[in-house]
Amino acid sequence: MNILVIDDEKPQRDSLSGFLKKRGYPTATAASGMAGIAHIEKHQVDVVLTDFRMPDQSGLEVLKAIKALNPTVDVVLMTAYGAVETAVEAMKAGAFDYLTKPIDLDELELLLTKIQERHYLISENEQLRKQLAERYKLPNLIYQSRAMAEVASTAARIASTRASVLICGESGTGKEVLAKAIHYASPRKDRPLVAVNCAALSDTLLESELFGHEKGSFTGADRQRIGRFEQAHQGSLFLDEVGDIPLATQTKLLRVLQERAIERVGGNQSIKTDVRLIAATNRPLEQMIKKGDFREDLFFRLNVVTINIPPLRERREDIPPLMDQFLSRFSKENDRGAMQFSKEAQDLLMKYNYPGNIRELENIVEQSVVLARGDKITTADLPSIIRQLPTESNPGLPEFSGSFAEQVAAFEQNLIRQALIQTDSVQRRAADLLGMTERHLRYKLQKYRMKD
Numbered sequence: 001m002n003i004l005v006i007d008d009e010k011p012q013r014d015s016l017s018g019f020l021k022k023r024g025y026p027t028a029t030a031a032s033g034m035a036g037i038a039h040i041e042k043h044q045v046d047v048v049l050t051d052f053r054m055p056d057q058s059g060l061e062v063l064k065a066i067k068a069l070n071p072t073v074d075v076v077l078m079t080a081y082g083a084v085e086t087a088v089e090a091m092k093a094g095a096f097d098y099l100t101k102p103i104d105l106d107e108l109e110l111l112l113t114k115i116q117e118r119h120y121l122i123s124e125n126e127q128l129r130k131q132l133a134e135r136y137k138l139p140n141l142i143y144q145s146r147a148m149a150e151v152a153s154t155a156a157r158i159a160s161t162r163a164s165v166l167i168c169g170e171s172g173t174g175k176e177v178l179a180k181a182i183h184y185a186s187p188r189k190d191r192p193l194v195a196v197n198c199a200a201l202s203d204t205l206l207e208s209e210l211f212g213h214e215k216g217s218f219t220g221a222d223r224q225r226i227g228r229f230e231q232a233h234q235g236s237l238f239l240d241e242v243g244d245i246p247l248a249t250q251t252k253l254l255r256v257l258q259e260r261a262i263e264r265v266g267g268n269q270s271i272k273t274d275v276r277l278i279a280a281t282n283r284p285l286e287q288m289i290k291k292g293d294f295r296e297d298l299f300f301r302l303n304v305v306t307i308n309i310p311p312l313r314e315r316r317e318d319i320p321p322l323m324d325q326f327l328s329r330f331s332k333e334n335d336r337g338a339m340q341f342s343k344e345a346q347d348l349l350m351k352y353n354y355p356g357n358i359r360e361l362e363n364i365v366e367q368s369v370v371l372a373r374g375d376k377i378t379t380a381d382l383p384s385i386i387r388q389l390p391t392e393s394n395p396g397l398p399e400f401s402g403s404f405a406e407q408v409a410a411f412e413q414n415l416i417r418q419a420l421i422q423t424d425s426v427q428r429r430a431a432d433l434l435g436m437t438e439r440h441l442r443y444k445l446q447k448y449r450m451k452d
């Protein structure tokens, strides 16, 4: 709490400010109302103690000028003993309180404690109000389900803090969307949100990506590089697929988080960084810890707050609003007029299990928009995996045609095609989804000549 003492008499000024400084309040002084106001214009001031009787401007005038400039500054007037009328007038003009001279220091201190408490209350109130406003309104997060309302409310509540957040959820559930929502609902929103995909880089590359490197620190490091941690200074760092960080890098990351400072690869200078960490993973970190693939201490650093995003099949109420949103976006992107799903198509979309979650729903809607013949998207326009969902009229048995081998091959190709659709054609993910190795998947792709 910054205090400004305004008094034309130097001994008075000095003794008051001396006392306040000793009590730990940053205190400035001014010898006149004009000088005081000039100070407030340039510096952060929370409380003003001003003398009432001064030669060029009365304390009352000073009070009014300060309130006009910044109504949140609390002004305390110091009046002569017995000047009750001026005191009343001062209170009416918005003074926080008044003290009679000679100033009783105990009384002054009590008053300052009261003001401080009020400041805390105000800022706490402000925070609460903001949180309430944000709670149901995280940008770009579409949902209807209670489960997601819960997720959004937690996200909104913790957004304003510096706590590390771990977002867990299956592929395509919206982990990145949520990470962005948290950053943009946080006080760091005007600073960068820097994302690193930890799965996409080899050990050494990941380290230089995160921490930067000095010129010549390894072959190929032909110039200095500023790492993501430094780029994210005062902002947020999004560590995507954090479960894929190799153990050696985990150890370094842990140290950085403990010390809040990084060292560039090949450098020896410790650089302070103030970064809010948001991590995401679709891997079972607890199991990885048991197997020794993930450091438990790092896990505890990352998951100060854990948010689990449930899979789409467990919150089907979210399907309709998401569908609507994707439909209007893709019909616009494809220069088509207002489009709609037929009732039957909607029913099928509500029934499907979405192993690829929201990303898959998004892809399905896009495909349907592109393929639809009219403004109404019918079941015939839906991708085959949805069309083939068992309904009452179609219990889901395949038509019998061709040899056993041919049918198995067709079935396999269909599975692989769907897995690729669900994963944006990322083969590693498609293999995961199918529970096979990436090598095996590549073999199948070659066998069926399915590559592009």
Ligand SMILES: Nc1ncnc2c1ncn2[C@@H]1O[C@H](COP(=O)(O)OP(=O)(O)OP(=O)(O)O)[C@@H](O)[C@H]1O
Pocket (backbone or CB within 6 Å): 140, 141, 142, 143, 169, 170, 171, 172, 173, 174, 175, 176, 177, 178, 282, 322, 358, 359, 362
């Ligand atoms: N609540 C939501 N509202 C609107 N769009 C969403 C929502 N959640 C996810 N999406 C969309 O779904 C897609 C997948 O989301 P995102 O990339 O955040 O998922 P993810 O969990 O990070 O997936 P992965 O594990 O595969 O990286 C994105 O295109 C995103 O725009």
Ligand SMILES: [Mg+2]
Pocket (backbone or CB within 6 Å): 175, 176, 240, 280
């Ligand atoms: Mg992601």
